[in-house]
Amino acid sequence: MRASLIQIAVNPDESVNSRRERVSSLVRAEAGADLVVLPELWPTGAFAYELFAQEAESLDGPTCEAMAKVAADAAVWLHAGSVVEHTADGTLYNTALVFSPEGELAATYRKIHRFGFDKGEAVLMGAGEQPVTVAHPQSTLGVTTCYDLRFPELYRTLVDRGAETLIVSAGWPERRRAHWTLLAQARAVENQCFVLAVGTAGTHAGVPQAGHSIAVDPWGEVLAEAGADEEVLRVEFDPSRVAATREQFPALKDRMLGLEAPSARR
Ligand SMILES: O=C(O)CCC(=O)C(=O)O
Numbered sequence: 001m002r003a004s005l006i007q008i009a010v011n012p013d014e015s016v017n018s019r020r021e022r023v024s025s026l027v028r029a030e031a032g033a034d035l036v037v038l039p040e041l042w043p044t045g046a047f048a049y050e051l052f053a054q055e056a057e058s059l060d061g062p063t064c065e066a067m068a069k070v071a072a073d074a075a076v077w078l079h080a081g082s083v084v085e086h087t088a089d090g091t092l093y094n095t096a097l098v099f100s101p102e103g104e105l106a107a108t109y110r111k112i113h114r115f116g117f118d119k120g121e122a123v124l125m126g127a128g129e130q131p132v133t134v135a136h137p138q139s140t141l142g143v144t145t146c147y148d149l150r151f152p153e154l155y156r157t158l159v160d161r162g163a164e165t166l167i168v169s170a171g172w173p174e175r176r177r178a179h180w181t182l183l184a185q186a187r188a189v190e191n192q193c194f195v196l197a198v199g200t201a202g203t204h205a206g207v208p209q210a211g212h213s214i215a216v217d218p219w220g221e222v223l224a225e226a227g228a229d230e231e232v233l234r235v236e237f238d239p240s241r242v243a244a245t246r247e248q249f250p251a252l253k254d255r256m257l258g259l260e261a262p263s264a265r266r
Helices: 016-028 049-055 062-074 146-150 152-160 174-191 241-248
Strands: 002-007 035-037 077-086 092-099 105-110 132-135 140-145 165-169 194-198 214-216 222-225 231-236
Touching: 002 016, 002 194, 016 062, 035 194, 049 077, 062 077, 062 092, 077 105, 077 140, 077 165, 092 140, 105 132, 105 140, 140 146, 140 152, 146 165, 146 174, 152 174, 165 174, 174 194, 174 214, 214 231, 222 231
Parallel strands: 002 035, 035 077, 140 165, 165 194
Antiparallel strands: 002 231, 077 092, 092 105, 132 140, 194 214, 214 222
8 A cells, every 4th residue: 555645844934826726736746655644734834823714614624625636636545634514503623535546535633632722722623522533445543633532432433433544634743742752653553553643744824743744554653754845745555454364463452441431431
């Protein structure tokens, strides 16, 4: 399976429209890949809160339309990162989009864990409720977004639903880059999955981004890692290694289920 992780630079000196055009060209250039993955909220930047309402779109809005077109042009499975989705009742969501090589919207995922504590996304957006997997023909994908990476129970749910390749589409800050790398490897090891984690580069809303998109195998080994700047990280892997790793080292079979208290939410 050939995957291309497009680590987009999100800087305030580029308009959303021109970034959309630039990203469309970058995706088109990945024709031949089996999967292309973009970062979280790349049209606005994950921390550009003042742009969220202004750039919010419905699922037939300009980013969705452009990404459907380029997925079909390049004939690739495209995880198009996420957009600020607005719904008919006025709620905003951080919604990830997955397109088939025919340009059909195959799945959407509304980010479950919103970042910001008492500000930013946590107050501006609604919370998703549904974990999402996608039946890519070569490997079942588990779709997650940025801050989700800190919540292992979501990944266990995805594994229980058949996920073999865990996607993390992010806008992760440089300040916590060590957590990013460590958690990507942890999610791969504990779930015996491939992890494809793609972040942004650049600085927007005064928040320098970590870059360092990373692909990790089910043994926790780093297959490829980007630098800090805009970059297309290409990686090739054998999805059957998930089953092989789980057979050789069957730790997932030793899970003790039912330990979580029903009122675990604090
Ligand atoms: O968890 C973190 O450190 C970063 C999370 C984040 O930036 C986000 O979810 O947008």
